[in-house]
Amino acid sequence: MSIAPATDIPVLAEATARLLATVDAMSEQQLAEASLLPGWTRGHVLAHLARNADALVNLLTGARTGVPTPMYASPEAREQDIEAGAARPLAEQAADLRASAARFDAAVAAMPDAAWSVEVPHRLGAFPAREVPAKRIGEVEYHHVDLGLPKAYAPADWPRPFVEAELVRLAEKFDGAPGLPFTVLFDTDTERVHETGAPRTNRNPDFHVSGSSAQLLAWLSGRSDGGDLVVASFCFTLADPASNLPKLPPLG
Structure with missing residues (x-):
């Protein structure tokens, strides 16, 4: 395994644990309230985080199998999945976050050393698969703040x-x-x-x-x-x- 993913994996585990602790302390009312992202509730943010984990699994699977796989079937499918997941009860949101994180961890563990150097597709330009864990860290850290619960997590709490x-x-x-x-x-x-x-x-x-x-x-x-x-x-x-x-x- 290349150095970057090996270093990023424990960092991601800690970031995900912090996010899940915040989610576990939320109420149903807070879930439906506005996040810091225009037009999105906190439910939208959590649904996006879960689907982003699965989207990055697609990139890792493509790198491992040699069959390039986009993150999402289409921009429309991405938006539809987020909307469909946004209104779910808090318990379902938390379970989905945990399950998607576990799927991401499994995809990382399945990567052979050589696959980390494979270029994966992205709308902003292809990049090596070894950068995928770091991108997930960014998603978790930024969107944790985007929940708009500063007493739980704010920019000052970023590592x-x-x-x-x-x-x-x-x-x-x-x-x-x-x-x-x-x-x-x-x-x-x-x-x-x-x-x-x-x-x-x-x-x-x-x-x-x-x-x-x-x-x-x-x-x-x-x-x-x-x-x-x-x-x-x-x-x-x-x-x-x-x-x-x-x-x-x-x-x-």
């Missing part, structure tokens, strides 16, 4: 290794993005600097954004409006960060 890796990934993803000004991110936890946005014509950023690791990632990933960040533009600190931050491109 530090996840936050640090995602800060690098998203800063690189938005690097050179059209319409995003040259922005410097200063992580007050680690004192690390991340640069993103428009190509650098000089070393003077259009925006200098400071905050904790989790605060910066919450903003970059769309889980925060950035109101808790310190934002400066051309040496002037802006009084209303949420209104003055540059608009980020969609995550895709």
